[in-house]
Amino acid sequence: MDDWIKGEGPxxxxxxxxxVRLARNIAGMPFPDRLNEQxxxxxxxxxxxxxxxxxxxxxxxxxxxxxxxxxxxxxxLVEKHLISPALxxxxxxxxxxxxKNRQMxxxxxxxxxxxIQVLLPGLQLDNAWDLANxxxxxxxxxxxxAYDERYGYLTACPTNTGTGMRASVMxxxxxxxxxxxxxxxxxxxxxxGLAVRGLYGEGTDIVGNMVQISNQLTLGQSEQxxxxxxxxxxxxxxxxxxxxxxxxxxxxxxxxEDKICRAYGILTEARIISSKEFMELLSDVxxxxxxxxxxxxxxxxxxxxxxxxQPAFLQSIAGAQLNDSERDVFRAQLIRRKMK
Amino acid sequence: MLCQKCGKKPAVIHRITNVxxxxxxxxxxxxxxxxxxxxxxxxxxxxxxxxxxxxxMGIDTPIKVEKMETIKCGACGQSFGEFRTxxxxxxDQCYTTYKDRLASLLKSIHGNNQHSGKIPKxxxxxxxxxxxxxxxxxxxxxxxxxxxxxxxxxxxxxxKNLTGTA
Numbered sequence: 001m002d003d004w005i006k007g008e009g010p011x012x013x014x015x016x017x018x019x020v021r022l023a024r025n026i027a028g029m030p031f032p033d034r035l036n037e038q039x040x041x042x043x044x045x046x047x048x049x050x051x052x053x054x055x056x057x058x059x060x061x062x063x064x065x066x067x068x069x070x071x072x073x074x075x076x077l078v079e080k081h082l083i084s085p086a087l088x089x090x091x092x093x094x095x096x097x098x099x100k101n102r103q104m105x106x107x108x109x110x111x112x113x114x115x116i117q118v119l120l121p122g123l124q125l126d127n128a129w130d131l132a133n134x135x136x137x138x139x140x141x142x143x144x145x146a147y148d149e150r151y152g153y154l155t156a157c158p159t160n161t162g163t164g165m166r167a168s169v170m171x172x173x174x175x176x177x178x179x180x181x182x183x184x185x186x187x188x189x190x191x192x193g194l195a196v197r198g199l200y201g202e203g204t205d206i207v208g209n210m211v212q213i214s215n216q217l218t219l220g221q222s223e224q225x226x227x228x229x230x231x232x233x234x235x236x237x238x239x240x241x242x243x244x245x246x247x248x249x250x251x252x253x254x255x256x257e258d259k260i261c262r263a264y265g266i267l268t269e270a271r272i273i274s275s276k277e278f279m280e281l282l283s284d285v286x287x288x289x290x291x292x293x294x295x296x297x298x299x300x301x302x303x304x305x306x307x308x309x310q311p312a313f314l315q316s317i318a319g320a321q322l323n324d325s326e327r328d329v330f331r332a333q334l335i336r337r338k339m340k
Numbered sequence: 341m342l343c344q345k346c347g348k349k350p351a352v353i354h355r356i357t358n359v360x361x362x363x364x365x366x367x368x369x370x371x372x373x374x375x376x377x378x379x380x381x382x383x384x385x386x387x388x389x390x391x392x393x394x395x396x397m398g399i400d401t402p403i404k405v406e407k408m409e410t411i412k413c414g415a416c417g418q419s420f421g422e423f424r425t426x427x428x429x430x431x432d433q434c435y436t437t438y439k440d441r442l443a444s445l446l447k448s449i450h451g452n453n454q455h456s457g458k459i460p461k462x463x464x465x466x467x468x469x470x471x472x473x474x475x476x477x478x479x480x481x482x483x484x485x486x487x488x489x490x491x492x493x494x495x496x497x498x499x500k501n502l503t504g505t506a
Contacts, residue, residue, distance in 0.1 A: 030416045030431045111428065133458070140460045146432035147463055151446065152455025154435050156428040158446055163457040220452025 002080060002102045005307060007299030009122015013290040014238050016170040016210070016303070019081075019119045020128040020227075022136055023112040023155045023164035025146040031156040032093060032109045040093035040109050047108050050142040051097060057138055061106065066094040075312030078200070081119055085200060086110055104131060106139075111156050112164070114139065123234060125167055129227050132165075152219065162219030167227055169234050170199070174209045174287040175244035176237075182211075185237065192233060193217050208279030213237070245291060260288035268339050272325075273332045278309055301338055308334060343369035413437040469502050476502070 003009075004017040025031060032040065044065070051057045066074055066087070074091065077083045082105050087094045093109040107115040116135050118128040139145075146154040153164040160166070176182050186196050197212040198204035213234065215226045248256050263284030267273075273281075286302050288294035307313060309331050315322050318330050341351045349369035409421035418430030420438055429435065435442060446453045459468045476499050483492040 025432060027432055028415075031429065033426070033428055034416050034418060034430045136458075137461075140462060144462065145460055147460050148432075148435060148455070149463075149467060150454060151435060151442075152457055154429075154432045158429070158442065159449055161446060162450065162455045165457070217450045217452075219446055219450035219455060222457045 002307075004081075004119060004121040005300055005303040006121060007303050009120060009124055011238055012122040012299070014171055014173070014241050015123040015234065016172060017081075017119055017121055018124045018128050018167075018169050019117065020125065020132045020165065020167045021115055021117040022132050023153065023160045023166075024114040024116070024136065024139070024143075025154060025156070026113050027144045027146045029113065032090070032111065032113060033156065035093070035109070037093070043113055044095045044108050046143060047095075047097070047106065047114060047139070050139050051106070053142055054138045057135070060099045061097040061104075062100070063095060063097050066091050066096070072312050072315060076316060079307060079310040079313050081200075082117075083107055084110060084115070084117075087115075104135060106135065112160070114143075123169065123231070123238075125169065125227050125231050125234075129165075129167065129223060133223070159216075160218050162217075163221070163223050163226065165218060165223050165226060166214050167230050168212050168214035169230065170210060170212050171234065171237060171241075172208075172210055172283065172286060173237070173241050174283050175248055176241050177209045177283075178248065179244050181240070181244065182209075185240065189213060189233065192229075194230070194233060207276055208283040210279070210283070245287070249291060256287075256291075257293050260284050260291075260293050264288065264294060264339075267335055270332045270335070272328045273335065274328050275309060275311070275331070278331060278335065279306070282306060297339070305335060305338055308338075341367055343367065343372050345369075345372040411437070473499055473502050 007016075009015070009017070026043070026046065029035070029043070030039065032043075035043070044063075048063060051061055064077075071091075074083075074088045077096070078085050078088050080102070082098055082102060083094075083096050084107065087096065087107045087110045090109055095108040097106040097108075099105065103119055105117045105119075107117065116132050116139075118131045118135075120128050120131075148154055152162040153160075155161050155164050173182060173185070176185060189196055193216045195214050195216045196206075197214070198206045199208075199210045199212065213230070215230055217226075263281040267278070267281050267285060282302060282305065285294060285297070286299070289297050289299055289302065308317060311327060314327055314330055314334070317334065322330055343349050343351045344367050346369060349371065351367035352370050353368045353373040354365070409424070410419060412419045413430055413434045414437065415433035416430035418434065420441070423429055423434070423438070429438075443453055456471070459471065476495050480492055480495045480499070483489075483495060
């Protein structure tokens with residue numbers, strides 16, 4: 001089981017996971033968009049060699065070439081947050097090295113040549129940066145990265161230039177949403193140069209009160225500084241969410257219990273359920289587990305369901321291709337099986 | 341119906357939300373609706389469009405812009421016009437080819453155009469030492485201001501050591 005699914009990390013009642021990714025390019029080589037097939041293959045070999053030179057990484061990382069995978073298999077990697085949607089789109093060139101514990105991955109031929117990603121459960125931004133930094137150190141022993149004294153690491157998109165780092169946390173904010181405070185929180189985050197996105201990053205909607213918060217700026221601040229400020233802001237959001245939860249428990253407990261128990265009722269009895277409805281109800285149930293209103297439900301089961309109810313994962317469990325309405329029926333079955 | 345926000349122009353955007361069972365209706369004119377939308381993250385507003393608008397913000401006249409479009413990077417062959425449409429540079433050399441334009445673009449994106457993060461080891465130790473000396477100098481200033489002279493002397497020694505080895 002992937003570690004974030006266990007739901008055990010620090011502050012996991014609000015912070016689902018912490019992620020750090022570093023964008024790197026090889027000096028003197030066209031970026032992936034302008035790289036031909038041979039160039040792309042050479043790049044995979046170069047990264048493989050760099051990993052092989054380090055006994056620890058060599059033992060830990062396994063290579064997957066996207067071209068040899070079915071679209072469904074690729075999609076599952078995206079749903080598991082092991083690769084980005086952008087890499088999945090580069091089916092002909094893309095490759096990824098994934099660590100055995102599935103916390104670390106090294107994507108090759110994404111928007112940039114190399115993207116190092118570390119995903120840890122709960123609030124663990126420092127650890128995530130530390131691990132990503134170490135992988136980067138190993139790679140740079142053999143690979144000459146495109147780097148400029150003034151601009152730092154050179155990336156395909158100028159929005160990543162500098163540290164090439166995007167640090168993010170996935171937070172669940174049901175109480176702030178129920179008390180209509182999310183918009184204000186988002187505005188404040190925007191003013192601090194932080195971006196707010198949905199579950200699968202750029203271009204995805206916020207569903208089920210799951211919010212991804214990440215740094216927007218990459219040039220002019222050190223990695224440590226970016227991590228520290230994101231950590232500080234996340235701490236503040238945890239406080240605000242906890243305050244809102246306490247206030248709701250104190251002032252409108254019965255209404256909250258009603259909402260949570262109804263959600264639980266629908267989830268465990270529904271025969272047809274869409275992904276969106278599921279995510280919304282799951283948010284209520286998760287809040288119920290976190291506040292102790294619902295007892296005897298393991299948070300890991302909720303995280304597992306969140307992953308398994310995604311389209312590709314669902315079809316792989318079913319062992320068959322399912323259309324939208326078939327998926328909604330199968331999803332309801334899966335939820336009943338797991339939650340009852 | 342008039343816009344609920346400005347109360348001047350006719351409302352053309354009608355938004356009905358249902359939060360926790362309480363239905364809310366908001367009626368806005370186009371301008372106020374846009375203003376409100378802008379305060380949120382708008383994904384439909386692509387990064388490419390944003391970059392283009394930032395690039396166009398420069399001091400160049402349209403004629404100069406046109407000339408700029410056709411300049412190609414000698415290393416990868418991508419033109420500046422292509423960068424403008426895709427939002428992606430072709431290779432690391434593009435940073436040198438379009439030096440001036442990128443300097444202002446990076447500044448508009450990040451509010452800064454001097455990297456102060458990680459330095460790869462192979463770039464050479466001299467840059468790293470220089471960076472550390474800069475950081476120590478700031479610390480030194482702080483220490484002096486706070487009248488922590490012992491600490492300041494310690495930092496001064498460290499700077500001396502570093503510049504001695506550079």
